[in-house]
Amino acid sequence: MEGSFLEYSMSVIKSRALPDYRDGLKPVHRRIIFAANKDGLTHDKRYKKSAAIVGSVMGSYHPHGDMSIYDALVRMSQDFSMRYPLIDGQGNFGSIDGDSPAAMRYTEARLSKISSQFVEGLDEDWVEMHDNYDQSKKEPAYLPTLIPNVLVNGSEGIAVGLATKIPPHNLSEVLEASIALINNPNLTVEEMHQYIKGPDFPTGGSVLNQDGVKRYFGYDVSGSRKKSFRIRGKVVLEQEGEKKGKIIITEIPYGVKKSAIISQIVNYRKDEKAKKGKYRKFVRVFHDYITAIRDESSIEGIRVVIEYRGCPGDVVLNNLYKHTSLQISYAANPVVLVNKEPKRLSVLDLLSLYVEHQRDILRNRAAYRIKVLEKRIHILEGRLRVVADIMEAIHIITTSDTPEHDMMSRYQLDEAQVRDIFDLKIGRLKKLSIADMESEKKEKMEERDFNVALLASEEAQKEELIKRLTNIKETYQDERRTDLLEGTGEISHEDTQNYESMVLILTKNSYLTQIP
Template identity: 40%
Template sequence: MSQDKNIKQTEIYDELKDSYLSYSLSVIIGRALPDVRDGLKPVHRRLLYGMKDLSLEHNKSYKKSARVVGDVMGKFHPHGDSALYEALVRMAQDFSLRYPLVDGQGNFGSIDGDSAAAMRYTEVKLTKLSSQILEDLEKDTVDFIENYDGSSKEPKVLPSKIPNLLLNGASGIAVGMSTNIPPHNCKELISTIVEQIKNPKITIDEIIKIMPGPDFPTGGIIHGSKEIIRQAYETGKGIIKLRGVASVEPETDRIVITEIPYQVNKSKLIEKIASLVREEKIRGISDIRDESNRDGIRVVIDPKRGEDPNVILNNIFSLTSLSTSFGIILLAIDDGKPKLLGIKEINQCFINHRFEIITKRFLFELKKSEERLHLLDGFKIALDNLDKTIKIIRKSKEPNDAKLSLIKELKISEIQSLAILDLRLQRLTGMEQSKILDERDALIKRIKDIKKILSSAKEINKIMIGELEEISEQYGDTRKSKIDDRDLSSISIEDLISEEDMVVTLTHEGFIKRTPLDLYRSQRRGGVGKKGATSKNDDFAETVFVASTHDYVVFFTNKGNCFWRKVYELPEASLIARGRGLSNVLNLSNDETVKAFVSIRTFDQDKFLIMTTKNGIIKKSKLEDYSRPRTNGIIAINLKGDDELISVQTSSGKDEILISTRMAQAVRFNEEKVRSVGRNSMGVKGITLKPKDSVVSSEVIKNDNVKILTVTENGFGKRTDISKYRLTSRGGKGVTTLKVTEKTGEIVNAFQTENEDQIILLSSAGKATRLKASDISLIGRATQGVKLMKVDDETKVVAVAKIAEKENE
């Protein structure tokens, strides 16, 4: 098979690798990454240069954006017009650039994500700041290269008096790498550069003292330790946390958002909040309005009555882009290659660039000055020999003859002779001659000064500092983004949960739920009760207690194991719902059920747990021993035979204990008679039981003024002063606590109350009654009590709990 001699065979793997490498380098250097010197990508550099080419300085008239885009696309940037226009628009947006480089007239989009008007409608010109980027361009300060078709030239880099890379930042995705440089405050940034010029050994810590962090055009708050910013500034990589600025109006409890994080779309932020409210992931918001105008951002959120606005705000921070992160990647093109740089290195690159620009500028001025001086020297020679010069010119037949004669007779150069021939006769007057000589003297002095500057790096640095300080004075402003050293990771989930009292209910078949206490209304003694839980398949509410959403609930099972959860982690459900199975909340084994709860705020090392079993065994252990439960639970107490845990309470170690039984026996003794033991221990006898009797409650008594409320399964109950229960030894048979009859039924629960307490009774039918403790008769120990809740023959009272007055406020 014949082959074309011009076709070279190669492995496709090698060809793809080489071609892709060429492509990737083209994208990296030619499109995606900014130059460390002027902080611009090629598209932005070409736009600014093209606008200067069109004489669109800040003090000139606007021109249509379409004219700029078309001109730049035709001369320098052979890509799509939409990409060019997007780059032009971004340079005009004060919410995208900290210091805009383009002055736009018309609709250039908004922070809500609205698109700019079509380029045929909008008009642009350079801002005053842009002139500092383009200044000295005509003084041979930078190299020019041919454009894509060789028809004209464009600058490789701009002279840029301003440190634009860090001033306005940059972002871009190349092939296998990306950059994300945050903007900074002009005054702070220039101060760091000035200090680095004066002290090249300046440290990152010293830089951070001057410039504590980025400064975003939309303001906001930068959270986190200084070490995070320090790491990013030193290594070129890091992640900072950004938050919008929001406050709660004290008079109305309204949440007002006035600043949002950089690059966050305000409209989408509001839509996200509204969506979370609809999905009930954020609760307590009645309305949200966008009241933003030309004066700034103002998003108003109205909480529902009684809701904590700070909790709502914390949820908004947690679930929306009002709190976000900014990944710093200080990647830029340095010496034609992509490099990850630290702040100090970027500053030094800019300093080196400015040093070179200033040097070239003075070299250009020196060249022009010497050229001018050369002409003035020729003029001086001609003026010193004025009559001879005029005679030579008058004698010459042709201009060329005059030129050659002047060169020969006056010993001057061709350039000087041509300049003399071009000299107007009026310059030969005495006054004009004086001006020429004065100009020559001034030029000689200027050349001497320029050479002095060029011979001294110190002088060039001094000029550089002066120019930077002038820019800082002219364009510097106050910082927009605040720095907060607090670490956002320290905010716990509890900060997102409103603290409120919940009624925690456990059914006989092991369903648990929490319901806001406010849903239960107070009723008079003897009422039928409000529907509190749905009875399904003979299931009924068996245990109930009240706790704050921020409390721990420690669960104790029939097997003597212990688990704990925060109340807010429990499933919330309505009054009529059963809740969720405990097996879905705790990691219980198949035949394991929860038998007791303890609600606590913290695992205090000075407190104890008092556990009592159905068979009258009591155990005392330190509370802190139970603060580190495992997924499968930890052992709380060792049990024998059919014994099971029925009561767990906290104590100080010096309290009293009252144990009550189903058959109405009660024993009261000092807690100190029970020795504290480890978690794996079994405990000691607390009460001697009669046959078929069992313990229903165990109370830790902390003062002598409490009253003991005893309630029976048929709805009878009474209060009795604790003093009526005499102190005995641990393990005794006890005294009668209520006169039990067929009418009253056996004891369901017995616990201490005070007058301000409120009581909840739940029946096996799922109904609840709430009444004040002070409405319940205070009578003797061995009486049957009064009717507290109406129940029929098939219904029993199954659970009783108290609610302290502070829980109702």
């Protein structure tokens, strides 16, 4: 029993719930992207039924329930769940209100544009591959992406005895910090913080309690060790008088359903028990002063209008922050798999691992391409020798009893070159252009020399990596959506009360009364 449970626990930790630091993906997400790419569902191709993608993933790579795969695919397509969606969905893929997506037989999907960065190089032998569940196919141990996905899209998961919760960040900021770390391997957390300002959630909002953010980044902040901070929705306060106006919610905290905030307010107003129970201190604000709630959201964005009367707008707003999900606490817990072992790391640690991994990818890719290019150059050299004397070569091929041996002797060819010549039809051999082959050989030699120099020089590797990261940044950069605010976000009891100027009267009969 103990052995079985430990084996199951490690399986959940390594193969289901925790992301790999190299591509920031859990196995199910990696397999969805890999299978979709295998089926040719890139961002510039037509959509395909989600059921077909799920079937391909389940049959070849992920032998689990179809709904668990579809749920993962749906989340990868939601722009309110993923900072940079990896799936481009067509159809009903759910909403920020918590509406369920349509069944997989109705929706269609393909890889998003940014997902093309995850599959580049998968057809090359330097990518680490391993057997699938029944040893019938190969799948990648990680996707060779330049995108620092573990930070830009974050991750959440619960394993056995372990959990991970990594908030998303802005791609431009993370890439700028990565370039700074490449230039200065001794980059401090304070210097990194100049580039990565803080989490950047897909739903926007504001982040408070910067001490929690700093602990999560890797600062040594005294006091509580919790890496938690508060996320607050964005509102517009339209005052029509001292105690009348509208509160318009335009952005909500990450992971919160818009309908949940509205339901909380309505429930407070309707719940008669709350007036007598533990909520009696604040239910009056919701019951007596909020006169209307309207959800005017559209395709252009969120717009929830709350009308109030008889109370200052900031008091109503403080009650919304304190007693609804318009403000929530987010506890960051960055746990990732490093060499198949779970580790709890800071943002600076994750960034350092990412940069070192990109250097490894650069070296592996260069070494592999040198071999491929040298092989092609060798073949072209053999073809050039033969084509320069094409009539004699054809005569040998058509009349000799031992054409392979004679060709090797006359043109100083090896087995690989002779095999290539004999794989070509006579007609194709006669049409080969010496000028085209010379041009291709020159191009391949220049590319090989570039990769040889790249492999030999750390400085060249640094320059190439910075160049590639800069190209990614220029292609996919966007503006930060989440604001960073000073303060802890704490709302005291006094901040939620509607104080009024009163006159207290003590009568001669010792009665105490109050009037406005």
